[in-house]
Amino acid sequence: MSKIHVSTTVNGDPVDFLCDPRETLLDCLRDKLSLTGAKEGCGTGDCGACSVEVDGRLVCSCLMLGAEANGKAIATVEGIADGETLHPLQAKFIEHAALQCGICTPGILVAAKNLLEKNDSPTEEEVRYWLAGNLCRCTGYDKIIKAVMETAADMREAS
């Protein structure tokens, strides 16, 4: 079967890869580009562990074909930190221990960053609804929500 040539940018870097038409963007990120931050939890768009941004829009990379990424700008959890300097959300997640096994964490970081870029002062209810598509089976969510709310407050103060 002939492969499809895809030209895209991932975290600002131009990237080219060949993929089978059936392969998802998640497959391509993990298996072709070795960006394993995005995880496959369910593969059906329910768990959010594969969350990435496509042209600034939060999506499940398991619900998008690699071929559809042609010409798009993709952002993954690998691009969140600035070199060795963690993003404030990452630092706050560590401070609050807002993770245990860590499978859901990359998706939640990407989703929370996307929220804070649209809304710098979300209510707790807004954070909970925004992250309703990111399932965590370890923490019970409270630490995650608290970390996001505190990061938003810190970033408002710093700006």
Place this chain on the structure above:
Amino acid sequence: MRYHTPASFEDAVEIAAQAEGITRFLAGGTDVLVQLRSDLVTPDDLIDIKHIPGTHEIVQNDDGSWTLGIAVTGAEMSEHAGLCAVWPGLVEGMDLIGSTQVQGRATLVGNLCNGSPAADSVPGMMAAGATVSVMGPEGGRVVAVEDIPAGPGRTTLTKGEVITAVHIPARGEAAGDAYQRFIPRTEMDIAVVGVGVSLQLDGDVITEARVALGAVAPTALMVPDAAAALIGSTLDEDAKAKLAAAASAACNPIDDKRGTIEFRTEVAGVLACRTAQRAYDRAQGKKVAKHV
């Protein structure tokens, strides 16, 4: 599987009409990819129609009506202040589908053509009197949204036909719409009952009404008897009782883990009244809180 990216609907129709195996059109992909990955449906030809010019646009026409491209996502609808102001019920139906991530991809036409009786955007479109343009090998036609679903997972579209746009009518003053659903959770679930209502008032009196039910029959239903119960009333208790009775009488639901036949039938009546009240309040210019 062959992946196509036609640059026009004419090309998309030609590919679909000539295809010999299983064909799927790809818009947001939130259903098509799940079916593909679970080996439920593996298309021989997958036709991505998002590269066609105009498919990402929300346009208000000179006569006040709206034309929505087939690739417009739920997130783009919810962010469109003009559309939200005029058709809040239609937008809230779409907005209830899935998570933030799903909203970034899912489309009205995909939700319609997936053919789920519980599709959240469909009763709102039906209540609004929305139509879709259909293009096929034999030419084009305009079809009411309620005439697209044929049963669970099936539509009335024939081989080679594709929906090319959604049309939503202009809205006058003193009009309002609403969509509500019942689910056992607060988010991320499938409707047990869904109700769309659109009303036109003259003073306090309802002069026009459209009521549609979802998840209580093999397809979403228009319920003319429920609309008739509202027309001429001020949504008083008597009108609500007749509305509830008409909504429940229209139900032909299944028993499943989400709800029994009896439960769905009763909830349809209760929810029809609540949804009509929200549409009525909006028509009167009152602020009606949207879910978050």
